[in-house]
Amino acid sequence: MPLLSSDAKLFGIDLSTLGGQLREAWQQLAHLPWMRRFMPRFPVKVAGWESRPDGMAWVRGDRLEWVQRANGGTTASPDYAAVLLPSEQVLVRTLRLPAMSPKALHGAVQLDVQMMSPFTEEQTLWAYAARSPGGASSVRLVDVVITSRDQVEGALKEQGYRLPAGMAPEVWADAVTQTIMITGFGEQRRLAREARQRIWLLTGVLVVAALAAALAATPTAQLYLRAEDANAQFARLTQATRDVVTKRQALVAEAESVSALMDRRNQQIDHLRVMALLTRVLPDDTAVQRVQFKGDKLTVQGLSDDTSEAVRLLSKEPGLRDVRLPSAVTRSSRTSKESFTLEATLDPAVLGVHAMDEAKDESEATGTPSVPAKEGA
Template identity: 35%
Template sequence: MAISTESRFFGLDLNQLKADILKTWRRAPQWPPLSWLRPAQTLRLVPAEGAPTVVWESGEPVLKPGREPVFWALELPEHMVLRKTVALPALDPQDCASAAELEVQAISPFAADDLLWGYTELSRSSKGVKLLVVLASRAQTEPYLQAQVAQQLHLQTLKGQSKAESLEQPEVWVFAPERRPVVFQGFGEQARYALGRKRLWWNVGGVALAVLLVAAIAATPTAQLRLRAIEAVHAYEGMAAKTTDVVAKREALIQSADKVGGLSELLAERIDGVKVLSMLTNVLPDDTALQSARIQGSKVTISGLTENASALMQKLSNQEGVKDVRAPSAATRMGGGNKESFTIELGLDAKVFGPKTVIEVEAAAKQDPAQPAATESAEGVPPVVPAPAPQGATPGAPVAAPAAAAPKASIGGGKPGPTLGGTKSGPSLGGSKPSSPPPATEPGGKKP
């Protein structure tokens, strides 16, 4: 089985691709944006006729040379040179060199070891390239070149300059139309080419270094911010590790505060049954008997017997903190009686009928510190507070004790006093005959 040596990948010749890339890279310094990377060099040109002058490597003279050029060139007389113009397709410069070499080998009248040649492009277009090929005989040109080198060495010695080593290898030029130099191959042009490549790489390195410095300068603030962010993260992690217990306690405190807040909201909507019963005790008239009272949230449903259910609803509506008074069913009068059976629903304001907190009680005590606290007697009965005498009453006349000074109301309680069932003696919300009131006392606390 034969082993293929072709370097192909999906039908693409990798060797040819590599060659094309190298050609493009070699032409890069000739592009206008990058031509400044390889600065032109100066040479001292010794023409076939006339005085030596300093010229650029393109052949144009230097108006104000700053220093003595490192390289120099000799111009061959026209009678020593053969010229030929060659038309080629639109080839790359490297391919043009190979085509010119083939053309020289085909048309040269000199032996291979006696041949000197060079070429230059006269014109280039999309259709083709026109080259100028020059040929010369080494045997004919060497005596002339040696004489010119000896003369230049003598001049350098007279001037006291020590550049003899560079003068020993001059370049050999012939000018094409429009003063375009044609360089013969095999003389001192390789040293100039090497120096040009060296300067090119130095310039490329300098540009790359400048780009890296600019990139570093541009990235420095971002890098500093990154480092600060990393440092801040490490500091935060260290602080978090040190404050784990504090953070846990804080979380527990926040949870407790949330629970307290939720409890406060529930308490704010809670209705105090004692206040509701106290309000009903004070509002319901004597002809009204309350059979049941049910508290559901801020809604109270009462039912019982009364002489005028409409008047009772109106009276309840006028109370502070009472709202939405309505009768879910019509009042009915019992047969042969003067009582109406009623069922009334009413809404209560939690701000008025809600339970008082410890803070509110302490605030009320601070606002009225002179009011003595009510204390029970040894028998467990609260002291009777004398009511103010009614208008028009004579001083010293007996005054009946108010109902508020009577024992606490209870629903079916065992102690005597006001009841909601009206079954025991004393004032009641059931409309029964009240018991005899306690003996009146004088304002001075004495019995009449």
């Protein structure tokens, strides 16, 4: 099985006929009335007959506009010359054909000419022009003119002396409602000039469109360039301050560590002050057997004659909160004392290590010596 197909198609488009389709589309566009107004026109000296006297006309492509019909006269010097064939030398037909492409229309008219022409194939000259009957009908009217080469050459010889010297005349023929150009004579020079002017006109339009697009895109481009410049400057600033940012982050981390250390220091309990407080507050009949510190939690186990009195005295001391007996009090059979377990929450603001430092600082600032804790039994 071959890997490549011989059909020149891309996405269903036949590339072999793409050029012809583009030319047909351009021809259809060029024949639109509003598009024809932008095409260049030239003054033409037309040599006519008794039914159509000599005169001036404007010509655009394959369309002839008589000056007498438009504005009654012109002072423009003719650039080209043309011969109008008399009506007795032209066979005129009007065909009603459905809407079709220019290529198909040309083939249909050519077939009709071959069937209806009274001249030989070498002698037959023909031309046509399509027009719309008006309304929304899809039928097109096609005016066809048929003549012979000998008659055209005879008309050129007969009318040549009436035309400006040095100009190869064009050949035109009157149809039903319009004048049709018969190709193959002096129209090539004018059509080439029109093509050049169309190219210049199209180039000018493209340049204007490009300038308009550039003008419209300039603010956006400026904003884009400013954004790119800002990004580049930000990248350079980031690169230049990378070391400073790194040092700042390290300093912030050290400050956070110091702050955490200070918080832990502020929460640290002064165990000696707690022991001194217990010795001072507890009555003489109370014996402490075990003291346990767990953070700010204090657990005291001991013997006392009156456990409730010991709890009451400790509850009144600043720095001790939530003094309670977590378990029932039992009485020892050997000593007749109450065995208790006491729990309390220590306040670092009163019994912490920093509280002693603050007390020293205050005493030094006021000049009064700090009062030592009283030693209890």
